[in-house]
Amino acid sequence: MNTATKGTTSRASSAFTSLFRRVGGWGSQHKYSPLDHDGEASEGGGTSESQTQALLPNGESTDDDNLDEESQLQPQKQRSLLYRLVWGDPNKIFVKLVMLLLMVPLFSYLAAASIRVLSPNPVPCDTPELGYQCDRKTTHTWGQYSPFFSVPSEISPSVPDGCRLTFAQVLSRHGARFPTPGKAAAISAVLTKIKTSATWYARDSKFIKNYNYVLGVDHLTAFGEQEMVNSGIKLYQRYSSLIRDYTDPGSLPFVRASGQERVIASAENFTTGLYSALLADKQPPSSALPLPQQEMLIISEAPTANNTMHHGLCRAFEDSITGDEAQAKFIAANFPPITARLNTQFRGVTLSDTDVVSLMDLCPFDTVAYPPPSLTTASSLSEGPNKRISPFCTLFNPQDFTIYDYLQSLGKYYGYGPGNSLASTQGVGYVNELLARLTRSPVVDNTTTNSTLTGNEETFPLNRTVYADFSHDNDMMGILTALRLFEGVSPMSNETIPEKYGKTGDDGLTEKDLFKVGWQVPFAGRVYFEKMVCDSDADGDGKIDENEEKEEMVRILVNDRVVRLNGCGADEEGRCRLGKFVESMEFARKGGDWGRCFG
Incomplete structure:
Protein backbone atom coordinates (compact mmCIF):
# COMPACT_ATOMS: atom_id res chain seq x y z
CA MET A 1 0.00 0.00 0.00
CA ASN A 2 1.36 3.39 -0.92
CA THR A 3 1.73 6.14 1.62
CA ALA A 4 -0.94 8.30 0.05
CA THR A 5 -3.62 5.80 1.02
CA LYS A 6 -3.01 6.02 4.77
CA GLY A 7 -6.11 6.84 6.76
CA THR A 8 -8.45 5.85 3.95
CA THR A 9 -7.62 2.39 2.70
CA SER A 10 -7.86 0.76 6.12
CA ARG A 11 -11.51 1.68 6.21
CA ALA A 12 -11.93 0.55 2.62
CA SER A 13 -10.33 -2.83 3.33
CA SER A 14 -12.88 -3.63 6.01
CA ALA A 15 -15.95 -2.45 4.16
CA PHE A 16 -15.14 -2.01 0.51
CA THR A 17 -18.26 -3.92 -0.49
CA SER A 18 -20.32 -1.00 0.78
CA LEU A 19 -18.93 1.01 -2.09
CA PHE A 20 -21.04 -0.98 -4.51
CA ARG A 21 -24.33 0.36 -5.75
CA ARG A 22 -26.74 -2.00 -7.38
CA VAL A 23 -27.55 -0.79 -10.87
CA GLY A 24 -30.49 -1.79 -13.02
CA GLY A 25 -34.20 -1.29 -13.24
CA TRP A 26 -34.17 2.42 -12.30
CA GLY A 27 -34.57 3.48 -15.88
CA SER A 28 -36.88 0.88 -17.33
CA GLN A 29 -38.88 3.67 -18.86
CA HIS A 30 -36.10 4.13 -21.41
CA LYS A 31 -37.01 1.96 -24.37
CA TYR A 32 -34.44 1.49 -27.08
CA SER A 33 -35.78 1.53 -30.60
CA PRO A 34 -33.54 2.28 -33.58
CA LEU A 35 -34.40 5.61 -35.17
CA ASP A 36 -35.98 5.30 -38.60
CA HIS A 37 -35.26 8.38 -40.65
CA ASP A 38 -36.50 6.97 -43.94
CA GLY A 39 -39.61 8.48 -45.46
CA GLU A 40 -41.61 7.82 -48.61
CA ALA A 41 -43.11 10.41 -50.88
CA SER A 42 -46.89 10.52 -50.87
CA GLU A 43 -48.60 8.83 -53.74
CA GLY A 44 -50.79 10.68 -56.20
CA GLY A 45 -50.38 14.13 -57.62
CA GLY A 46 -49.45 12.88 -61.06
CA THR A 47 -50.49 14.61 -64.28
CA SER A 48 -53.30 12.99 -66.23
CA GLU A 49 -53.11 12.31 -69.92
CA SER A 50 -55.66 15.05 -70.70
CA GLN A 51 -53.65 17.55 -68.65
CA THR A 52 -50.52 16.58 -70.51
CA GLN A 53 -52.21 17.13 -73.83
CA ALA A 54 -53.48 20.53 -72.72
CA LEU A 55 -49.93 21.71 -72.06
CA LEU A 56 -48.29 20.81 -75.35
CA PRO A 57 -45.87 23.53 -76.52
CA ASN A 58 -45.12 25.07 -79.89
CA GLY A 59 -48.74 25.65 -80.84
CA GLU A 60 -49.65 21.98 -81.23
CA SER A 61 -53.36 21.46 -80.89
CA THR A 62 -54.90 19.01 -78.49
CA ASP A 63 -57.43 16.41 -79.46
CA ASP A 64 -60.81 18.03 -78.69
CA ASP A 65 -62.89 15.81 -80.89
CA ASN A 66 -64.20 13.75 -78.00
CA LEU A 67 -64.99 16.73 -75.70
CA ASP A 68 -68.60 17.69 -75.13
CA GLU A 69 -69.75 21.28 -75.60
CA GLU A 70 -69.56 22.20 -71.90
CA SER A 71 -66.01 21.00 -71.54
CA GLN A 72 -64.93 23.17 -74.47
CA LEU A 73 -66.11 26.47 -72.94
CA GLN A 74 -64.61 27.64 -69.61
CA PRO A 75 -61.90 24.95 -69.47
CA GLN A 76 -60.74 26.12 -72.88
CA LYS A 77 -60.19 29.65 -71.52
CA GLN A 78 -58.24 28.29 -68.56
CA ARG A 79 -56.11 26.18 -70.86
CA SER A 80 -55.41 29.10 -73.12
CA LEU A 81 -54.38 31.32 -70.19
CA LEU A 82 -52.14 28.63 -68.75
CA TYR A 83 -50.65 28.03 -72.15
CA ARG A 84 -49.79 31.70 -72.50
CA LEU A 85 -48.29 31.92 -69.00
CA VAL A 86 -46.14 28.83 -69.38
CA TRP A 87 -45.13 28.92 -73.01
CA GLY A 88 -46.11 32.48 -73.74
CA ASP A 89 -45.12 34.88 -76.42
CA PRO A 90 -41.46 34.66 -77.54
CA ASN A 91 -41.32 38.41 -77.11
CA LYS A 92 -42.13 38.13 -73.39
CA ILE A 93 -39.16 36.08 -72.23
CA PHE A 94 -38.35 38.59 -69.47
CA VAL A 95 -41.83 38.26 -67.98
CA LYS A 96 -41.55 34.48 -67.95
CA LEU A 97 -38.18 34.57 -66.24
CA VAL A 98 -39.50 36.88 -63.54
CA MET A 99 -42.46 34.60 -62.92
CA LEU A 100 -40.22 31.55 -62.69
CA LEU A 101 -37.97 33.30 -60.18
CA LEU A 102 -40.99 34.24 -58.10
CA MET A 103 -42.20 30.63 -58.12
CA VAL A 104 -38.92 29.18 -56.79
CA PRO A 105 -39.36 30.43 -53.18
CA LEU A 106 -42.97 29.25 -53.21
CA PHE A 107 -42.02 25.73 -54.27
CA SER A 108 -39.19 25.69 -51.70
CA TYR A 109 -41.58 26.71 -48.94
CA LEU A 110 -44.14 24.10 -49.98
CA ALA A 111 -41.47 21.40 -50.14
CA ALA A 112 -40.20 22.25 -46.67
CA ALA A 113 -43.73 22.38 -45.31
CA SER A 114 -44.54 19.00 -46.83
CA ILE A 115 -41.48 17.46 -45.18
CA ARG A 116 -42.55 18.81 -41.81
CA VAL A 117 -46.08 17.53 -42.27
CA LEU A 118 -45.37 14.16 -43.90
CA SER A 119 -42.24 13.06 -42.02
CA PRO A 120 -43.36 10.61 -39.32
CA ASN A 121 -39.90 10.59 -37.72
CA PRO A 122 -38.38 14.06 -37.34
CA VAL A 123 -34.60 13.94 -37.13
CA PRO A 124 -33.46 14.30 -33.50
CA CYS A 125 -30.79 16.84 -32.65
CA ASP A 126 -29.02 14.23 -30.51
CA THR A 127 -28.56 10.61 -31.62
CA PRO A 128 -26.52 7.68 -30.31
CA GLU A 129 -24.57 7.49 -33.55
CA LEU A 130 -23.51 11.10 -34.11
CA GLY A 131 -24.26 12.97 -30.92
CA TYR A 132 -25.54 16.54 -31.11
CA GLN A 133 -25.80 17.86 -34.67
CA CYS A 134 -28.11 20.90 -34.50
CA ASP A 135 -26.63 24.39 -34.98
CA ARG A 136 -23.17 22.82 -35.24
CA LYS A 137 -21.30 26.05 -35.94
CA THR A 138 -22.44 27.22 -32.52
CA THR A 139 -22.92 24.11 -30.38
CA HIS A 140 -19.59 22.55 -31.38
CA THR A 141 -17.66 25.65 -30.30
CA TRP A 142 -18.50 25.69 -26.60
CA GLY A 143 -15.31 23.95 -25.45
CA GLN A 144 -15.95 21.50 -22.62
CA TYR A 145 -19.54 22.75 -22.44
CA SER A 146 -20.33 21.40 -25.91
CA PRO A 147 -22.67 18.41 -25.97
CA PHE A 148 -20.99 15.26 -27.26
CA PHE A 149 -20.59 15.10 -31.02
CA SER A 150 -18.85 12.51 -33.16
CA VAL A 151 -15.52 13.96 -34.32
CA PRO A 152 -14.53 13.08 -37.92
CA SER A 153 -11.57 10.71 -38.14
CA GLU A 154 -8.88 10.61 -40.81
CA ILE A 155 -8.43 6.92 -39.93
CA SER A 156 -11.49 4.71 -40.22
CA PRO A 157 -12.89 3.87 -36.77
CA SER A 158 -14.17 0.53 -38.09
CA VAL A 159 -12.43 -2.64 -36.98
CA PRO A 160 -9.82 -3.37 -39.67
CA ASP A 161 -10.30 -6.38 -41.93
CA GLY A 162 -8.79 -9.54 -40.56
CA CYS A 163 -9.15 -8.38 -36.95
CA ARG A 164 -11.58 -9.10 -34.16
CA LEU A 165 -12.05 -7.24 -30.91
CA THR A 166 -11.08 -8.98 -27.69
CA PHE A 167 -11.27 -6.09 -25.20
CA ALA A 168 -12.98 -2.72 -24.88
CA GLN A 169 -12.88 -0.08 -22.16
CA VAL A 170 -14.66 3.26 -22.12
CA ARG A 244 -22.20 -12.30 -24.50
CA ASP A 245 -24.88 -13.16 -21.99
CA TYR A 246 -26.95 -10.60 -20.10
CA THR A 247 -27.94 -13.24 -17.55
CA ASP A 248 -24.29 -13.75 -16.56
CA PRO A 249 -22.89 -10.78 -14.57
CA GLY A 250 -19.37 -11.89 -15.49
CA SER A 251 -20.00 -11.20 -19.15
CA LEU A 252 -21.37 -7.70 -18.54
CA PRO A 253 -19.21 -4.55 -18.35
CA PHE A 254 -17.55 -3.88 -15.01
CA VAL A 255 -18.65 -0.36 -14.08
CA ARG A 256 -16.86 2.18 -11.86
CA PRO A 284 -36.94 -12.60 -30.28
CA PRO A 285 -36.84 -9.07 -28.83
CA SER A 286 -36.82 -9.12 -25.05
CA SER A 287 -37.92 -5.57 -24.27
CA ALA A 288 -40.48 -6.90 -21.82
CA LEU A 289 -37.75 -8.40 -19.64
CA PRO A 290 -36.40 -6.42 -16.69
CA LEU A 291 -33.04 -4.75 -17.11
CA PRO A 292 -30.11 -6.81 -15.81
CA GLN A 293 -29.01 -6.19 -12.25
CA GLN A 294 -25.38 -5.15 -11.95
CA GLU A 295 -23.17 -3.79 -9.21
CA MET A 296 -21.30 -0.54 -9.77
CA LEU A 297 -18.19 0.41 -7.83
CA ILE A 298 -18.33 3.98 -6.52
CA ILE A 299 -14.98 5.48 -5.51
CA SER A 300 -14.94 8.36 -3.04
CA GLU A 301 -13.89 11.86 -4.06
CA ALA A 302 -12.97 12.85 -0.50
CA PRO A 303 -9.85 15.07 -0.37
CA THR A 304 -7.68 12.28 1.06
CA ALA A 305 -9.11 9.40 -0.99
CA ASN A 306 -7.03 7.57 -3.57
CA ASN A 307 -9.06 7.73 -6.77
CA THR A 308 -7.51 7.40 -10.24
CA ASP A 539 6.90 -14.78 -42.97
CA GLY A 540 5.84 -11.86 -45.18
CA ASP A 541 4.55 -14.03 -48.03
CA GLY A 542 1.19 -12.30 -48.08
CA LYS A 543 -0.58 -15.44 -46.93
CA ILE A 544 -2.11 -16.12 -43.56
CA ASP A 545 -0.57 -19.12 -41.81
CA GLU A 546 -2.95 -20.58 -39.24
CA ASN A 547 0.06 -21.79 -37.27
CA GLU A 548 1.50 -18.30 -36.99
CA GLU A 549 0.86 -16.50 -33.73
CA LYS A 550 -1.87 -13.86 -33.85
CA GLU A 551 -0.68 -10.59 -32.38
CA GLU A 552 -2.66 -8.29 -30.12
CA MET A 553 -3.00 -4.65 -31.15
CA VAL A 554 -4.09 -1.63 -29.10
CA ARG A 555 -6.03 1.35 -30.42
CA ILE A 556 -7.54 4.48 -28.84
CA LEU A 557 -10.54 6.46 -30.10
CA VAL A 558 -11.48 9.84 -28.63
CA ASN A 559 -15.09 10.74 -29.43
CA ASP A 560 -15.02 8.38 -32.44
CA ARG A 561 -11.75 9.78 -33.74
CA VAL A 562 -8.87 7.32 -34.02
CA VAL A 563 -5.84 8.95 -32.40
CA ARG A 564 -2.51 7.71 -33.69
CA LEU A 565 -0.47 6.39 -30.76
Missing part, protein backbone atom coordinates in the same frame (compact mmCIF):
# COMPACT_ATOMS: atom_id res chain seq x y z
CA LEU A 171 -13.63 6.24 -20.01
CA SER A 172 -16.49 8.73 -20.06
CA ARG A 173 -17.19 12.18 -18.79
CA HIS A 174 -20.56 12.72 -17.15
CA GLY A 175 -23.41 14.10 -19.25
CA ALA A 176 -24.50 17.72 -19.55
CA ARG A 177 -24.97 19.39 -16.18
CA PHE A 178 -26.12 22.63 -14.63
CA PRO A 179 -23.43 25.24 -13.80
CA THR A 180 -21.15 24.72 -10.82
CA PRO A 181 -21.90 26.94 -7.80
CA GLY A 182 -19.17 29.45 -8.68
CA LYS A 183 -20.22 29.77 -12.29
CA ALA A 184 -23.90 29.94 -11.37
CA ALA A 185 -23.14 32.84 -9.01
CA ALA A 186 -21.22 34.71 -11.73
CA ILE A 187 -24.04 34.24 -14.25
CA SER A 188 -26.68 35.34 -11.75
CA ALA A 189 -24.62 38.41 -10.82
CA VAL A 190 -24.28 39.69 -14.38
CA LEU A 191 -27.99 39.16 -15.08
CA THR A 192 -28.87 41.05 -11.91
CA LYS A 193 -26.47 43.81 -12.93
CA ILE A 194 -28.22 44.21 -16.27
CA LYS A 195 -31.79 43.95 -15.04
CA THR A 196 -31.36 46.37 -12.14
CA SER A 197 -29.37 49.03 -14.02
CA ALA A 198 -30.35 48.94 -17.69
CA THR A 199 -32.66 51.77 -18.72
CA TRP A 200 -32.92 50.65 -22.34
CA TYR A 201 -32.50 47.39 -24.26
CA ALA A 202 -31.76 46.97 -27.94
CA ARG A 203 -34.02 44.67 -29.89
CA ASP A 204 -31.59 41.71 -29.78
CA SER A 205 -31.21 41.89 -26.00
CA LYS A 206 -34.75 42.81 -24.99
CA PHE A 207 -35.54 39.20 -24.02
CA ILE A 208 -33.21 39.56 -21.00
CA LYS A 209 -35.66 42.00 -19.41
CA ASN A 210 -38.16 39.19 -18.86
CA TYR A 211 -35.71 36.32 -18.48
CA ASN A 212 -35.73 34.53 -15.13
CA TYR A 213 -32.61 32.58 -14.22
CA VAL A 214 -33.88 29.35 -12.66
CA LEU A 215 -31.19 26.80 -13.60
CA GLY A 216 -30.09 24.26 -11.05
CA VAL A 217 -26.57 23.76 -9.73
CA ASP A 218 -24.07 20.97 -10.40
CA HIS A 219 -26.50 18.14 -11.13
CA LEU A 220 -27.09 16.28 -14.37
CA THR A 221 -29.77 17.81 -16.62
CA ALA A 222 -32.45 15.92 -18.54
CA PHE A 223 -30.37 16.63 -21.63
CA GLY A 224 -27.36 15.03 -19.94
CA GLU A 225 -29.37 12.00 -18.86
CA GLN A 226 -30.37 11.33 -22.46
CA GLU A 227 -26.79 11.84 -23.63
CA MET A 228 -25.68 9.04 -21.34
CA VAL A 229 -28.51 6.72 -22.37
CA ASN A 230 -27.41 7.30 -25.96
CA SER A 231 -23.81 6.62 -24.99
CA GLY A 232 -24.76 3.24 -23.53
CA ILE A 233 -26.69 2.37 -26.67
CA LYS A 234 -23.72 3.28 -28.82
CA LEU A 235 -21.27 1.25 -26.77
CA TYR A 236 -23.46 -1.82 -27.11
CA GLN A 237 -23.84 -1.30 -30.85
CA ARG A 238 -20.07 -1.11 -31.24
CA TYR A 239 -19.02 -3.86 -28.83
CA SER A 240 -22.00 -6.23 -28.78
CA SER A 241 -19.72 -9.11 -29.79
CA LEU A 242 -17.97 -8.78 -26.42
CA ILE A 243 -21.13 -8.70 -24.29
CA ALA A 257 -17.89 5.75 -11.11
CA SER A 258 -16.13 8.56 -9.34
CA GLY A 259 -18.17 9.51 -6.30
CA GLN A 260 -19.93 12.75 -7.30
CA GLU A 261 -23.66 12.42 -7.82
CA ARG A 262 -23.73 13.60 -11.45
CA VAL A 263 -21.04 11.05 -12.32
CA ILE A 264 -22.95 8.26 -10.60
CA ALA A 265 -26.19 9.30 -12.34
CA SER A 266 -24.34 9.31 -15.67
CA ALA A 267 -23.13 5.75 -15.11
CA GLU A 268 -26.66 4.67 -14.23
CA ASN A 269 -28.16 6.22 -17.35
CA PHE A 270 -25.36 4.74 -19.46
CA THR A 271 -26.09 1.22 -18.23
CA THR A 272 -29.81 1.77 -18.79
CA GLY A 273 -29.13 2.57 -22.44
CA LEU A 274 -26.67 -0.29 -22.84
CA TYR A 275 -28.93 -2.95 -21.33
CA SER A 276 -32.01 -1.67 -23.16
CA ALA A 277 -30.08 -2.02 -26.42
CA LEU A 278 -28.87 -5.47 -25.38
CA LEU A 279 -32.39 -6.71 -24.64
CA ALA A 280 -33.76 -5.19 -27.84
CA ASP A 281 -31.06 -7.05 -29.77
CA LYS A 282 -32.17 -10.46 -28.53
CA GLN A 283 -34.07 -12.81 -30.83
CA MET A 309 -10.54 9.14 -11.76
CA HIS A 310 -10.40 12.23 -9.55
CA HIS A 311 -7.39 14.43 -8.84
CA GLY A 312 -6.82 15.97 -5.43
CA LEU A 313 -3.79 14.38 -3.78
CA CYS A 314 -0.94 16.22 -5.54
CA ARG A 315 -0.54 19.47 -3.56
CA ALA A 316 1.72 21.20 -6.07
CA PHE A 317 -0.75 20.51 -8.86
CA GLU A 318 -3.78 21.61 -6.86
CA ASP A 319 -2.07 24.91 -6.05
CA SER A 320 -1.22 25.60 -9.70
CA ILE A 321 -2.93 28.59 -11.35
CA THR A 322 -1.30 28.40 -14.79
CA GLY A 323 -4.63 27.80 -16.52
CA ASP A 324 -6.31 30.77 -14.83
CA GLU A 325 -3.37 33.03 -15.67
CA ALA A 326 -3.39 32.02 -19.33
CA GLN A 327 -7.13 32.66 -19.61
CA ALA A 328 -6.90 36.06 -17.90
CA LYS A 329 -4.23 37.21 -20.33
CA PHE A 330 -6.22 35.94 -23.31
CA ILE A 331 -9.43 37.65 -22.17
CA ALA A 332 -7.61 40.98 -21.81
CA ALA A 333 -6.21 40.67 -25.34
CA ASN A 334 -9.28 39.38 -27.20
CA PHE A 335 -12.54 40.21 -25.44
CA PRO A 336 -12.63 44.06 -25.42
CA PRO A 337 -14.12 44.29 -28.97
CA ILE A 338 -16.84 41.79 -28.05
CA THR A 339 -17.54 43.65 -24.81
CA ALA A 340 -17.71 47.03 -26.57
CA ARG A 341 -20.20 45.69 -29.09
CA LEU A 342 -22.35 44.05 -26.43
CA ASN A 343 -22.45 47.25 -24.37
CA THR A 344 -24.27 48.94 -27.27
CA GLN A 345 -27.19 46.62 -26.46
CA PHE A 346 -27.90 48.48 -23.21
CA ARG A 347 -28.03 51.91 -21.62
CA GLY A 348 -27.35 52.51 -17.97
CA VAL A 349 -25.06 49.51 -17.52
CA THR A 350 -21.47 48.79 -18.52
CA LEU A 351 -20.41 45.18 -18.79
CA SER A 352 -16.84 44.02 -18.14
CA ASP A 353 -14.96 41.41 -20.16
CA THR A 354 -15.59 38.81 -17.47
CA ASP A 355 -19.30 39.71 -17.48
CA VAL A 356 -19.35 38.92 -21.18
CA VAL A 357 -17.68 35.56 -20.60
CA SER A 358 -20.42 34.74 -18.08
CA LEU A 359 -23.11 35.62 -20.62
CA MET A 360 -21.39 33.39 -23.16
CA ASP A 361 -21.32 30.61 -20.55
CA LEU A 362 -25.08 30.95 -20.23
CA CYS A 363 -25.50 30.13 -23.93
CA PRO A 364 -24.52 26.44 -23.54
CA PHE A 365 -25.86 26.03 -20.01
CA ASP A 366 -29.28 27.45 -20.87
CA THR A 367 -29.35 25.20 -23.95
CA VAL A 368 -28.48 21.89 -22.25
CA ALA A 369 -30.84 22.58 -19.35
CA TYR A 370 -33.63 21.07 -21.45
CA PRO A 371 -34.08 17.73 -23.26
CA PRO A 372 -32.61 17.68 -26.79
CA PRO A 373 -35.33 18.49 -29.34
CA SER A 374 -35.93 17.29 -32.89
CA LEU A 375 -34.38 19.19 -35.78
CA THR A 376 -37.63 19.56 -37.71
CA THR A 377 -39.97 20.26 -34.82
CA ALA A 378 -38.23 22.93 -32.75
CA SER A 379 -37.72 26.57 -33.52
CA SER A 380 -34.07 27.58 -33.29
CA LEU A 381 -34.74 30.27 -30.73
CA SER A 382 -38.04 29.30 -29.16
CA GLU A 383 -38.55 29.54 -25.43
CA GLY A 384 -39.24 26.56 -23.24
CA PRO A 385 -38.42 22.86 -23.24
CA ASN A 386 -38.32 22.46 -27.03
CA LYS A 387 -35.83 25.17 -27.85
CA ARG A 388 -32.70 24.17 -29.77
CA ILE A 389 -30.32 26.85 -28.56
CA SER A 390 -30.65 29.53 -25.92
CA PRO A 391 -31.54 33.09 -26.97
CA PHE A 392 -28.32 34.17 -25.22
CA CYS A 393 -26.44 32.54 -28.09
CA THR A 394 -27.88 35.12 -30.50
CA LEU A 395 -26.00 37.92 -28.74
CA PHE A 396 -22.78 36.59 -30.28
CA ASN A 397 -21.53 35.73 -33.76
CA PRO A 398 -19.51 32.71 -34.99
CA GLN A 399 -16.19 34.51 -34.57
CA ASP A 400 -17.10 35.30 -30.96
CA PHE A 401 -17.67 31.61 -30.30
CA THR A 402 -14.36 30.70 -31.94
CA ILE A 403 -12.71 33.03 -29.42
CA TYR A 404 -14.79 31.53 -26.60
CA ASP A 405 -13.90 27.99 -27.68
CA TYR A 406 -10.21 28.87 -27.72
CA LEU A 407 -10.53 30.41 -24.25
CA GLN A 408 -11.92 27.17 -22.85
CA SER A 409 -9.25 25.08 -24.60
CA LEU A 410 -6.57 27.40 -23.25
CA GLY A 411 -7.73 26.83 -19.68
CA LYS A 412 -7.63 23.06 -20.09
CA TYR A 413 -4.28 23.08 -21.93
CA TYR A 414 -2.42 25.02 -19.23
CA GLY A 415 -4.52 23.90 -16.28
CA TYR A 416 -5.02 20.17 -16.80
CA GLY A 417 -3.30 19.25 -20.07
CA PRO A 418 0.10 19.28 -21.78
CA GLY A 419 0.75 22.92 -20.85
CA ASN A 420 0.98 21.97 -17.16
CA SER A 421 4.10 20.01 -16.25
CA LEU A 422 2.30 18.03 -13.54
CA ALA A 423 -0.90 17.25 -15.47
CA SER A 424 0.29 13.94 -16.91
CA THR A 425 1.30 12.76 -13.44
CA GLN A 426 -2.33 13.06 -12.35
CA GLY A 427 -3.25 10.46 -14.98
CA VAL A 428 -0.54 7.84 -14.44
CA GLY A 429 -2.56 5.88 -11.86
CA TYR A 430 -5.39 5.33 -14.33
CA VAL A 431 -2.94 4.43 -17.10
CA ASN A 432 -1.39 1.78 -14.87
CA GLU A 433 -4.84 0.35 -14.18
CA LEU A 434 -5.47 0.27 -17.93
CA LEU A 435 -2.20 -1.59 -18.53
CA ALA A 436 -3.18 -4.13 -15.87
CA ARG A 437 -6.50 -4.78 -17.57
CA LEU A 438 -4.95 -5.00 -21.05
CA THR A 439 -2.34 -7.51 -19.89
CA ARG A 440 -4.50 -9.22 -17.22
CA SER A 441 -1.81 -8.68 -14.63
CA PRO A 442 -1.77 -7.01 -11.19
CA VAL A 443 -1.69 -3.23 -10.96
CA VAL A 444 1.74 -1.76 -10.28
CA ASP A 445 1.44 1.84 -9.08
CA ASN A 446 2.41 4.06 -6.16
CA THR A 447 0.47 7.22 -7.05
CA THR A 448 -3.33 7.54 -6.98
CA THR A 449 -4.49 3.92 -7.07
CA ASN A 450 -6.21 2.43 -4.03
CA SER A 451 -4.34 -0.81 -3.46
CA THR A 452 -7.14 -2.21 -1.31
CA LEU A 453 -9.47 -2.00 -4.29
CA THR A 454 -7.04 -2.94 -7.06
CA GLY A 455 -5.77 -5.90 -5.04
CA ASN A 456 -9.20 -7.54 -4.81
CA GLU A 457 -10.73 -9.36 -7.77
CA GLU A 458 -14.23 -8.28 -6.71
CA THR A 459 -13.39 -4.58 -6.93
CA PHE A 460 -10.80 -4.83 -9.70
CA PRO A 461 -11.47 -7.91 -11.82
CA LEU A 462 -9.03 -8.73 -14.62
CA ASN A 463 -11.13 -11.29 -16.49
CA ARG A 464 -13.73 -9.03 -18.11
CA THR A 465 -13.83 -8.14 -21.79
CA VAL A 466 -15.65 -4.80 -21.33
CA TYR A 467 -15.06 -2.10 -18.70
CA ALA A 468 -16.78 1.26 -18.20
CA ASP A 469 -15.38 4.10 -16.07
CA PHE A 470 -17.01 7.48 -15.40
CA SER A 471 -15.21 10.65 -14.40
CA HIS A 472 -14.80 14.41 -15.02
CA ASP A 473 -13.28 16.48 -17.82
CA ASN A 474 -10.29 17.74 -15.83
CA ASP A 475 -9.33 14.24 -14.75
CA MET A 476 -9.71 12.88 -18.27
CA MET A 477 -7.37 15.59 -19.55
CA GLY A 478 -4.62 14.35 -17.23
CA ILE A 479 -5.18 10.77 -18.38
CA LEU A 480 -5.08 11.69 -22.09
CA THR A 481 -1.87 13.62 -21.46
CA ALA A 482 -0.30 10.68 -19.62
CA LEU A 483 -1.19 8.48 -22.60
CA ARG A 484 1.03 10.77 -24.74
CA LEU A 485 -1.83 11.60 -27.10
CA PHE A 486 -0.88 15.29 -27.31
CA GLU A 487 2.79 14.86 -28.14
CA GLY A 488 3.68 17.06 -31.09
CA VAL A 489 0.82 19.52 -30.55
CA SER A 490 1.97 23.12 -30.93
CA PRO A 491 1.89 25.10 -27.64
CA MET A 492 -1.16 27.32 -27.34
CA SER A 493 -0.67 31.08 -27.43
CA ASN A 494 -2.38 33.00 -24.63
CA GLU A 495 -2.68 36.11 -26.80
CA THR A 496 -3.57 35.23 -30.40
CA ILE A 497 -5.62 32.51 -32.10
CA PRO A 498 -4.10 30.59 -35.02
CA GLU A 499 -6.12 30.94 -38.21
CA LYS A 500 -6.81 27.22 -38.47
CA TYR A 501 -8.47 27.19 -35.03
CA GLY A 502 -11.73 28.28 -36.63
CA LYS A 503 -11.71 25.06 -38.63
CA THR A 504 -13.29 21.81 -37.50
CA GLY A 505 -12.53 18.13 -37.65
CA ASP A 506 -14.47 18.06 -40.93
CA ASP A 507 -11.58 20.01 -42.45
CA GLY A 508 -9.22 17.10 -41.87
CA LEU A 509 -7.45 18.66 -38.90
CA THR A 510 -5.97 16.33 -36.30
CA GLU A 511 -4.87 16.55 -32.68
CA LYS A 512 -1.39 17.23 -34.03
CA ASP A 513 -2.66 20.40 -35.73
CA LEU A 514 -4.25 22.00 -32.70
CA PHE A 515 -5.65 21.41 -29.25
CA LYS A 516 -9.46 21.73 -29.07
CA VAL A 517 -11.01 20.71 -25.80
CA GLY A 518 -14.42 20.18 -27.42
CA TRP A 519 -12.85 17.34 -29.39
CA GLN A 520 -11.64 15.65 -26.22
CA VAL A 521 -13.92 16.21 -23.22
CA PRO A 522 -17.32 17.65 -24.14
CA PHE A 523 -20.32 16.73 -22.03
CA ALA A 524 -20.66 12.92 -22.32
CA GLY A 525 -17.28 12.78 -24.10
CA ARG A 526 -15.76 9.32 -24.18
CA VAL A 527 -12.50 7.50 -24.87
CA TYR A 528 -12.55 3.95 -26.22
CA PHE A 529 -9.59 1.68 -25.53
CA GLU A 530 -9.62 -1.34 -27.82
CA LYS A 531 -7.58 -4.51 -28.01
CA MET A 532 -7.86 -6.68 -31.08
CA VAL A 533 -6.38 -9.84 -32.49
CA CYS A 534 -5.41 -9.73 -36.14
CA ASP A 535 -4.37 -12.36 -38.65
CA SER A 536 -0.58 -12.66 -38.78
CA ASP A 537 1.73 -12.92 -41.75
CA ALA A 538 5.01 -13.43 -39.97
CA ASN A 566 2.95 7.88 -30.00
CA GLY A 567 6.21 6.22 -29.08
CA CYS A 568 5.27 2.65 -30.00
CA GLY A 569 5.61 2.44 -33.79
CA ALA A 570 1.96 2.93 -34.71
CA ASP A 571 0.83 1.42 -38.02
CA GLU A 572 -1.32 3.07 -40.69
CA GLU A 573 -4.41 2.26 -38.59
CA GLY A 574 -3.00 4.21 -35.63
CA ARG A 575 -2.47 1.01 -33.61
CA CYS A 576 0.47 -0.44 -31.73
CA ARG A 577 1.36 -3.94 -30.66
CA LEU A 578 0.35 -4.52 -27.07
CA GLY A 579 3.92 -5.08 -25.90
CA LYS A 580 5.18 -1.93 -27.61
CA PHE A 581 2.29 0.09 -26.19
CA VAL A 582 3.11 -1.06 -22.66
CA GLU A 583 6.76 -0.12 -23.19
CA SER A 584 5.74 3.34 -24.45
CA MET A 585 3.99 4.00 -21.13
CA GLU A 586 7.32 4.08 -19.26
CA PHE A 587 6.55 7.49 -17.70
CA ALA A 588 3.37 6.12 -16.13
CA ARG A 589 4.94 2.81 -15.11
CA LYS A 590 7.66 4.71 -13.24
CA GLY A 591 5.13 6.84 -11.37
CA GLY A 592 5.46 10.03 -13.40
CA ASP A 593 6.73 12.99 -11.39
CA TRP A 594 4.81 12.03 -8.25
CA GLY A 595 7.71 13.10 -6.05
CA ARG A 596 7.26 16.72 -7.18
CA CYS A 597 3.76 16.77 -5.74
CA PHE A 598 5.02 17.04 -2.19
CA GLY A 599 8.37 18.80 -2.63
